[in-house]
Amino acid sequence: MELSELLGTVANAAKNLLAVPKELEEIAENRYTLAFSALKASLPPGSTYAQVLNMVKGGKILELGCSSGYFGLHLKRRYPEAEVVGVDIDNSALKEAERLKVYRALYRLDLDTEPLEEVFCKHGPFKTVLAMDVVEHLKNPNFLMEQLLSALEGESEIIVSIPNVGHLDVIYNLLIGRFNYSLLGILDNTHLRFFTESSFIQWVETVAANGGVDVNVETVGRVEAPSVLLGDSLPRELQEKVVAQLRRLAKKVDNPNLLTSQFIFRITRR
Template structure:
């Protein structure tokens, strides 16, 4: 077992990094609840659920090397492939207050089928919390204009992503599984603070101007909370929610400078080192 978790599975908040999707996820989890966490990875968010929210977690994860990291923070760990649904029967009669899929559904062949299958595992008043990357971010338009849809190890175009979601697609994903959105939070990132900042700098001014007219152009990740469609109350329309301006910290300004000055390989190495030593 390696001593360090894979960097693209970290959810700890790093000093100076700005907004963090995990913080929004945790704010949507009521205290002292039973949580079924799908695709829990090495437990980066699992440990925060237990420590900060007092959650009693059952985790579902396929990768064997992650299980030792997960086990200390869970009541139970089920090793299973989320592209299949046979594992649902293994849960037995237990029902959960909350189903969590944090940056998971974009990796699956049929994510809506998974949400449908898990509906039976929720308690009567249970809810679903999902975080998803937003493919409509402004910087992706710059990549397309550059004719280079470049996959990377992490981020909006993570090489393991096989599903991509705009706001309307996220809404349809949830509603098609029998749920309705009742709460939403956004992580905003200026194009200069994304992994494709260089593409944005090279994009024509008229393209950048047009793209930024989209009220969701700065939305990098979305966190949604949904309940069964039969639950009383109005559904939230994601398209009616405008994204907010990104919060840019002093350290993020330094990061922008490093992106300009350093060769790509050296910059990525520095980012990994920073993430390893600057956890808060």
């Protein structure tokens, strides 16, 4: 299995990597470093990061899941006057981010259990809160979303990106009885929560209603990924027919997201 195959998977891996074989443990441990190191130099056009960079307008920015600071670096290059605060759970990544000297402050927090109260009190209010590829990793995403929604005020916004579990790769492989976790992608083996476009919007609206907050949730970006892991469990000709039929069915039921691998949402107060 090639490294490029492991790190370039849209959804299903060829082998279920919920349990990682010993020979892949080092790659698994360093997967995010390997995948994101190139992003410090440039952001691929059309990627989640490139799209979000064009949405942010500077000011005070809270970046949840800041990792080693690759996106904070781009934020400061684009908006030199911006004040960026970063939060992550990974100490080694935070040390790398600190060396970049682009963050006003950095916090090590477990977003499942530790509140953001100190961050908001010391550095808020924030014009933009970024939660890019964060929510799907949480055991209790309600805890985080409740805090973020309660802190929304005026023209502030929350920008969230999530993978789309309704991608063609996932649907096709479920149809043939396969749901294989991978090292990255929609079925990253650290993902605990899965969403489609409508299920994410309904979830946020429910959390907001429970907290007495009136919000608007809009889809502001998508990343398209047309590839599908066909494998060898069916004859190739039959596999291609199944994929073609799924595409036709998606069109009939007016589902425009069959090839969407990621959604980007903006949440604001009404």
